[in-house]
Every structure is written in structure tokens, then in C-alpha cells.
Amino acid sequence: MTAALPDNHVPSPFRTREQRSAERAEKREAVLRAAVRMFNARGFHATSLDDVAASLGISKPTIYHYLGNKEQVLIECVTRGLELLSVAAEEVRAAPGDGLTRLRAFLHRYARLMMDDYCRCVVRTGDESLSPEGAALFRARKRGIDQSLRALIADGVADGSIAPVDVRMAAFMLAGALNWPGRWHDPAGPMSPEAIADALVDLLIRGLAPRA
Amino acid sequence: MTAALPDNHVPSPFRTREQRSAERAEKREAVLRAAVRMFNARGFHATSLDDVAASLGISKPTIYHYLGNKEQVLIECVTRGLELLSVAAEEVRAAPGDGLTRLRAFLHRYARLMMDDYCRCVVRTGDESLSPEGAALFRARKRGIDQSLRALIADGVADGSIAPVDVRMAAFMLAGALNWPGRWHDPAGPMSPEAIADALVDLLIRGLAPRA
DNA sequence: TCTAAATATTACTCACCAGTAACTTGCATC
DNA sequence: GATGCAAGTTACTGGTGAGTAATATTTAGA
Numbered sequence: 135m136t137a138a139l140p141d142n143h144v145p146s147p148f149r150t151r152e153q154r155s156a157e158r159a160e161k162r163e164a165v166l167r168a169a170v171r172m173f174n175a176r177g178f179h180a181t182s183l184d185d186v187a188a189s190l191g192i193s194k195p196t197i198y199h200y201l202g203n204k205e206q207v208l209i210e211c212v213t214r215g216l217e218l219l220s221v222a223a224e225e226v227r228a229a230p231g232d233g234l235t236r237l238r239a240f241l242h243r244y245a246r247l248m249m250d251d252y253c254r255c256v257v258r259t260g261d262e263s264l265s266p267e268g269a270a271l272f273r274a275r276k277r278g279i280d281q282s283l284r285a286l287i288a289d290g291v292a293d294g295s296i297a298p299v300d301v302r303m304a305a306f307m308l309a310g311a312l313n314w315p316g317r318w319h320d321p322a323g324p325m326s327p328e329a330i331a332d333a334l335v336d337l338l339i340r341g342l343a344p345r346a
Numbered sequence: 347m348t349a350a351l352p353d354n355h356v357p358s359p360f361r362t363r364e365q366r367s368a369e370r371a372e373k374r375e376a377v378l379r380a381a382v383r384m385f386n387a388r389g390f391h392a393t394s395l396d397d398v399a400a401s402l403g404i405s406k407p408t409i410y411h412y413l414g415n416k417e418q419v420l421i422e423c424v425t426r427g428l429e430l431l432s433v434a435a436e437e438v439r440a441a442p443g444d445g446l447t448r449l450r451a452f453l454h455r456y457a458r459l460m461m462d463d464y465c466r467c468v469v470r471t472g473d474e475s476l477s478p479e480g481a482a483l484f485r486a487r488k489r490g491i492d493q494s495l496r497a498l499i500a501d502g503v504a505d506g507s508i509a510p511v512d513v514r515m516a517a518f519m520l521a522g523a524l525n526w527p528g529r530w531h532d533p534a535g536p537m538s539p540e541a542i543a544d545a546l547v548d549l550l551i552r553g554l555a556p557r558a
Numbered sequence: 559t560c561t562a563a564a565t566a567t568t569a570c571t572c573a574c575c576a577g578t579a580a581c582t583t584g585c586a587t588c
Numbered sequence: 589g590a591t592g593c594a595a596g597t598t599a600c601t602g603g604t605g606a607g608t609a610a611t612a613t614t615t616a617g618a
Contacts, residue, residue, distance in 0.1 A: 161565095175474070177391065177472055183607090184606090193567060194607085195609095196565075196567080198608085204606065204607090234555065260389055260470075296554050296555070296556065297552065297553075297554060299549060299554060303542070303546065307523045307526075307546055307550065310527070312522070313522065314519070314525065314526075318518065333515040334515065334518075334519055337511060337515065337553075338553065338554065339553050339555050340509065341550065342446070342499075342511060342553075343508070343552055370595090394574080395575080395577090396576095404596080404597095406577085407577090407597070410576095411596075412595095416577090560617105561616100562615105563614105563615090563617100564614085564615080565614075566612085567612070567613095568610090568612095569610090571606105571607085572605105572606090575602105576601105576602090576603090576604105577603105580598090580600095581599100582596080582598100583595085583596080584596100585592105585593090585595100586592090587591090587592090
């Protein structure tokens with residue numbers, strides 16, 4: 135965290151412009167982090183910004199100094215989560231391999247991400263918490279990820295590495311199964327996100343029927 | 347709806363005691379039905395009892411005439427949903443057949459139920475909406491259903507009709523995949539609950555990998 | 559040293575909503 | 589027909605929480 139300092143440098147209590155701007159960004163980040171944790175634990179409506187502020191040892195107007203209003207706090211949180219998922223989707227789509235290999239890679243990353251605070255917030259946030267404009271944006275970004283997922287499935291069906299399934303329905307099924315950990319996973323629990331992702335992806339690809 | 351009437355009977359505007367009691371039950375039911383729809387559409391916290399009352403053309407105190415408080419409204423709704431799921435679980439557990447056959451039957455009924463208002467409410471309601479006592483009861487009943495699901499999977503693994511999977515993880519995966527329609531399914535959409543259930547169960551049993 | 563911006567606070571306003579009190583009307587039974 | 593219960597109403601209370609105004613304090617920089 136600390137940058138390399140010149141010889142015999144006594145750390146100055148005075149900050150440069152960049153340091154101040156970085157500090158501001160860090161504080162903003164801390165607010166979002168505290169907020170997303172509370173939203174996930176207690177729900178958006180049941181969490182007051184006073185609570186969030188108190189958990190950081192500050193007062194509510196300080197939050198308004200960094201973020202416009204309560205909805206913007208939520209939007210920033212879900213946007214961060216959506217960004218993580220989108221990046222995963224893009225990277226996998228650009229990778230080589232047949233449909234099933236790439237789908238498996240995506241599912242694995244998706245499952246692990248679902249145990250991240252911001253991604254959990256994406257799954258736990260319903261449209262009803264947002265204003266019409268916010269909800270429209272939210273839906274659009276989710277649709278983008280869903281379409282990446284469908285494209286991967288369609289590729290696999292086309293190249294024969296995936297069984298000839300209904301693409302839309304398969305995408306719903308996979309999303310449901312992989313979103314669920316966002317609701318029940320306990321970070322303090324015994325299973326690591328990695329192990330959970332392994333097990334889930336394997337079950338989804340192979341199914342429950344015994345292999346002949 | 348109307349009972350068989352004696353010859354030449356002119357319907358009386360006066361109700362018997364049973365009729366009045368049935369009417370009361372019917373009105374109570376209508377309140378729950380209107381409430382669960384709104385809870386599903388807008389979320390519990392975002393729905394006021396004034397809104398629910400207005401949608402029925404009555405006033406809020408009337409709701410309190412039939413139900414104790416807002417939480418009790420929610421509890422009645424989720425209890426109805428849990429009851430439907432429990433009954434399905436019990437019937438399937440009592441039925442004959444190998445593990446896979448019975449599991450498939452349960453999954454199918456579960457998937458269809460998930461498109462019922464009360465069952466959707468079960469999935470969409472988080473513990474945070476309830477008081478500690480309410481949440482404990484809610485969790486206990488959900489655990490019961492989960493254990494039925496696990497028992498069915500374990501039976502199938504034992505008799506060889508299901509691949510040797512991790513039972514806990516498989517139960518999580520199945521629940522996630524089947525709960526999801528409760529969030530996205532649009533009753534006005536083109537696919538019937540029956541068709542959705544068929545497709546999902548098939549995907550879950552067979553997996554995405556091509557059959558050899 | 560003086561000023562302006564950034565950071566934070568206390569102390570409010572305003573709206574919404576759960577829940578209640580007190581009252582009205584109508585039906586049913588004695 | 590008097591009495592009492594059931595079903596509703598209007599009009600309130602009280603609490604909570606989003607968002608704001610006014611203000612204090614620190615720090616950067618001229």
C-alpha cells in the first residue's frame with residue numbers, strides 16, 4: 135500500500151493532491167462495501183443509511199457527501215457486481231475451445247463470483263427496489279450477461295459438445311442453479327467457493343442420471 | 347359455487363351462520379390473495395397494507411379485522427406455500443418406485459408449484475422480512491422440505507438409479523434451479539408451467555453433456 | 559496569513575406507514 | 589323491538605428513515 139519513499143524520508147502528515155483523491159476514493163469504496171454487506175444481510179429496504187453510517191463510525195450526511203442518494207448507493211453496488219460478471223463473460227467468449235469447454239469455464243467463474251458481496255447483491259436485488267430508470271438499466275445489463283450465456287450454450291449445441299437442448303430454458307436453469315449460492319452461502323462455512331463451484335458445475339454438466 | 351336450491355326457492359338475502367362464516371373465510375382469503383400478489387410484485391417492505399386494502403376497495407383497518415398485523419399476513423402467505431410443497435414431498439415419499447423415478451416426480455411437482463402465488467412468495471421472502479420467531483419457524487419448515495429432497499436423492503444414490511453425487515450439494519443445485527422460475531416466470535407468457543417443468547426436470551436429470 | 563474547498567457534524571423537515579381509537583351501520587337472535 | 593355482535597369507516601398517533609440546511613473544522617495553496 136505505501137509507496138517507495140526517498141532516503142531518510144519522514145512521512146509527512148500533509149497529503150498531495152493525488153493522495154487526497156485516492157483517500158476520497160478509498161472512503162467512497164468503504165461506504166459501498168459497508169452498504170453492500172448490510173443490503174445482503176438485511177435487505178435494501180430494511181437497511182437505513184443511518185445504520186450504514188454508524189457501522190463506519192460516521193454520520194449519514196457524510197454518506198451523502200460521497201454518494202447522491204440511497205438508490206445511487208445500490209446502483210453502484212449492483213453495477214460493480216454486473217461488471218465482474220460481464221468481464222468474466224467477455225473473457226470466456228474470447229477464449230479458444232469448444233462450446234462445452236468454454237461454457238464450463240464461464241459457469242465456474244460465475245459460481246465463484248456469486249460468492250462475492252457485489253455479485254450477491256445483483257442476485258438479491260429485485261427490480262422493485264429501484265426507480266423505473268434504474269430498473270431498466272439493471273435489466274438491460276442482466277440481459278447482456280444472459281445473452282452471453284445463451285451464446286455459449288448455442289455454440290456448444292452447434293459443435294456437438296453439448297446435447298441438443300432448448301437454449302433459453304438451459305440458460306434459465308443454469309442461472310438459477312448458480313445464483314442460488316448467492317442466497318445461502320455462508321463465507322464462514324466449511325466449503326470454499328472453489329469447491330462449491332466445482333461441485334455445482336459438475337452436477338450441471340453431467341446431470342443426476344447415472345452415466346451408462 | 348351456488349348450492350342446490352329447493353323448488354321455487356327465491357334466494358334470500360339473509361345468510362345462515364355457516365354462510366356468514368364461509369363469507370368471512372372467503373374475504374380473509376381474498377385479502378391474502380391480494381397481499382401475496384403485491385408482495386410478489388413489489389416486495390414485502392415496499393407494499394403497504396393501505397395499498398393492499400385499496401386494491402380490494404376496502405380500508406386498512408378492515409384488513410386488521412381479519413388478520414392481526416402485517417407480519418401475520420406474510421406468515422399466512424408463506425405457510426400456505428410451504429404447505430403445498432410439504433404435501434407434495436410427503437405424497438412422493440409415500441409413492442412406490444426407485445429413487446430417480448420418485449425424485450423426478452417430486453421435482454416436477456415442485457417446479458409447477460413454484461409458479462403458484464403462495465409458493466413464489468416462499469422463495470421471494472427472505473428471513474429479514476420476519477421477526478426472529480417468524481424467521482425461525484420459516485427456516486424450520488423450509489429445512490423439512492430440503493430434507494425430504496435430500497432423502498429422495500440419497501435413496502436414488504443407494505439404489506443406483508442416481509449417480510453417486512454429493513447429496514447436500516445436489517439438493518442445493520436442484521432447489522436453486524427450480525426456485526428460479528418463481529422469480530422470472532410470467533403467468534401471461536407463452537410457456538405453460540407444465541412445459542417449463544418438463545424442460546427443467548429433463549435438463550437437471552440428463553445434464554448438458556451429450557449422451558454417449 | 560488569508561481564502562476557498564473539502565470533510566464532517568448537529569439538528570432539523572417531510573413523508574410514509576404500521577397500528578389504534580372511536581364511531582357507524584346493518585344483521586340476527588332473543 | 590331491544591340487544592348485541594360483525595363489519596366497516598374516518599381520523600388519529602407514533603415511529604422511522606430519506607434527504608437537507610446551517611455550521612464547524614481542517615487543509616491546500618495563493
